[in-house]
Amino acid sequence: MIQLRDIKKVFNAGRPNEFTALYGVSLDIDGGGLTVLKGPSGSGKTTLLSILGCMARPTAGRIRFKDLELTSLPERFLAATRRQSFGFIFQQLNLIKGITALDNVMLPAYPNGEKRSRIEARALALLDAFSLKHKAAANVEWLSGGEAQRVAIARALINDPDVIIADEPTAHLDSKLSLEFMETMQRLKLQGRTILIASHDPIAYDAPCVDRVIEMRDGVVIDENESA
Amino acid sequence: MILHPPVLALLMGSLLASFMVVYASWYAIAVLRDWEITSGSELQLSLERQTYLISTLVGYTFVFQLLSLFLFVFIADDLSRLFVGAMCAAGTLNVNAYGYPALILKMINFILAGAWLVLNYVDNKAYDYPLIKTKYLLLLLITPVMLVETAALFLYFLNLHPDIITSCCSNIFSAGASGSGDGGLAITGGSRPTIFFALMGLNLMLGLYVFLTRGQGAYLFAAMSCGAFVVSLIALISVFSLYFYELPTHHCPFCILQGAYGYVGYPLYLALFGGVVTGIGTGVVAPARKFKSLAGIVPVVQGRLALASVVCCALFTGIVIIAMMTSNLIMEG
Numbered sequence: 131m132i133q134l135r136d137i138k139k140v141f142n143a144g145r146p147n148e149f150t151a152l153y154g155v156s157l158d159i160d161g162g163g164l165t166v167l168k169g170p171s172g173s174g175k176t177t178l179l180s181i182l183g184c185m186a187r188p189t190a191g192r193i194r195f196k197d198l199e200l201t202s203l204p205e206r207f208l209a210a211t212r213r214q215s216f217g218f219i220f221q222q223l224n225l226i227k228g229i230t231a232l233d234n235v236m237l238p239a240y241p242n243g244e245k246r247s248r249i250e251a252r253a254l255a256l257l258d259a260f261s262l263k264h265k266a267a268a269n270v271e272w273l274s275g276g277e278a279q280r281v282a283i284a285r286a287l288i289n290d291p292d293v294i295i296a297d298e299p300t301a302h303l304d305s306k307l308s309l310e311f312m313e314t315m316q317r318l319k320l321q322g323r324t325i326l327i328a329s330h331d332p333i334a335y336d337a338p339c340v341d342r343v344i345e346m347r348d349g350v351v352i353d354e355n356e357s358a
Numbered sequence: 359m360i361l362h363p364p365v366l367a368l369l370m371g372s373l374l375a376s377f378m379v380v381y382a383s384w385y386a387i388a389v390l391r392d393w394e395i396t397s398g399s400e401l402q403l404s405l406e407r408q409t410y411l412i413s414t415l416v417g418y419t420f421v422f423q424l425l426s427l428f429l430f431v432f433i434a435d436d437l438s439r440l441f442v443g444a445m446c447a448a449g450t451l452n453v454n455a456y457g458y459p460a461l462i463l464k465m466i467n468f469i470l471a472g473a474w475l476v477l478n479y480v481d482n483k484a485y486d487y488p489l490i491k492t493k494y495l496l497l498l499l500i501t502p503v504m505l506v507e508t509a510a511l512f513l514y515f516l517n518l519h520p521d522i523i524t525s526c527c528s529n530i531f532s533a534g535a536s537g538s539g540d541g542g543l544a545i546t547g548g549s550r551p552t553i554f555f556a557l558m559g560l561n562l563m564l565g566l567y568v569f570l571t572r573g574q575g576a577y578l579f580a581a582m583s584c585g586a587f588v589v590s591l592i593a594l595i596s597v598f599s600l601y602f603y604e605l606p607t608h609h610c611p612f613c614i615l616q617g618a619y620g621y622v623g624y625p626l627y628l629a630l631f632g633g634v635v636t637g638i639g640t641g642v643v644a645p646a647r648k649f650k651s652l653a654g655i656v657p658v659v660q661g662r663l664a665l666a667s668v669v670c671c672a673l674f675t676g677i678v679i680i681a682m683m684t685s686n687l688i689m690e691g
Binding site for chain 2: 138191203
């Protein structure tokens with residue numbers, strides 16, 4: 131489903147502070163599985179995830195997603211692909227304070243030009259699926275950590291993406307909430323979605339629902355394990 | 359040189375436009391030499407990223423190029439009051455040997471820049487840059503013409519001396535003018551506009567056919583648009599101008615730009631040039647139908663361009679018909 135070939139990412143190229151985050155990473159990721167990118171800070175996990183999710187462009191290398199070559203896509207095509215095919219769950223959640231949980235969930239769907247009523251119905255259904263319908267009108271800053279995270283997951287799903295990308299999703303959660311998060315990921319995997327998680331939390335990469343762990347260090351893949 | 363704000367604006371604009379196209383040509387050479395869409399090399403990815411910036415820069419430059427034709431004619435018309443003998447832009451352009459060449463170069467660049475903008479518009483609709491080499495090759499062809507145009511503009515404006523006595527348009531464009539520095543621009547009056555109306559009728563019908571069939575017959579329409587442009591220009595000078603001026607001997611193509619004639623020249627020339635650029639555009643993008651990523655887009659664009667060309671032709675024809683019907687000049691025989 132996703133094919134990466136010789137992905138290289140250099141920040142500040144040609145300047146004294148030039149930094150290479152990825153050195154020619156090649157990977158094949160099948161659809162419908164849960165893959166965890168594991169490694170210490172600075173290993174290149176987040177950079178790889180942002181390139182995979184069309185949020186950054188590589189310095190060299192190519193990515194194919196289904197039949198589409200992502201790296202050469204002009205910006206507006208890339209943005210459309212990003213919006214329709216990838217859902218993001220960020221480490222800091224990145225929910226927008228001052229607006230309701232419902233509005234936060236609806237936000238990524240606005241650029242698609244759908245009718246507001248249809249987006250709202252879908253967002254409410256998602257909040258209901260995460261037992262948060264009663265919090266739809268509450269501003270996100272009033273929610274607990276667990277509730278806020280479920281809102282973030284609902285937001286990632288609003289455009290019904292094929293791939294969910296989560297960057298260090300359990301970093302700020304206690305063990306109970308981290309386990310809950312991985313259970314949610316398992317449910318999404320069973321729906322046929324492809325899940326990609328970057329984490330150095332054992333609760334994430336040792337979870338029974340994980341199909342594959344890719345270990346990274348210093349911008350290269352050093353080990354790969356497939357779960358039985 | 360005359361320090362007139364619009365002159366300075368035009369010269370600065372042309373200089374900037376020339377700098378932009380030279381800069382873009384440097385990139386165009388790299389594209390033609392190194393572009394390989396299947397490669398994931400740093401150079402290829404860097405070229406892909408740069409193309410956004412370059413095509414945007416060139417796009418704005420060429421929009422300026424389109425507008426600057428009208429600015430140039432406006433300036434030439436406006437400066438006519440400074441030269442003894444000049445009544446309109448015709449006299450001002452005749453002040454030195456660079457005026458008319460600069461005008462012709464601006465007209466050529468108008469059409470070339472329009473064709474490039476159409477090509478760029480279509481290319482930007484695709485996800486895989488199918489026309490990138492074609493549009494940058496065209497850019498490389500336009501660049502020297504633009505540089506020559508800028509040189510001609512500078513030579514023209516730097517050699518404008520208010521003490522020069524020039525010829526007025528009635529000398530240059532009147533029937534039977536005897537070459538008073540006009541380079542043979544005099545046109546014999548009295549021609550019938552039959553060829554013009556027949557050609558415009560055919561052009562309109564073919565344009566509608568291209569619009570309705572989404573691009574069928576685009577090459578023929580593009581060729582016909584060129585022909586219609588030349589015939590329209592000749593017909594305007596030799597026949598229709600008489601109706602605007604209500605004088606049987608005055609054939610000037612510039613006086614109609616003046617307030618005394620309701621500035622009718624501006625919509626007339628806008629329609630004329632708009633019609634030829636959009637008409638040619640249908641043919642310019644026709645080969646792009648073969649690309650998978652553009653197969654559904656090109657016919658739609660061709661249809662829109664054909665419609666725009668038809669509207670422009672109809673506007674031009676409509677204005678001259680109204681002029682003929684409302685003019686106090688009656689041509690008989």
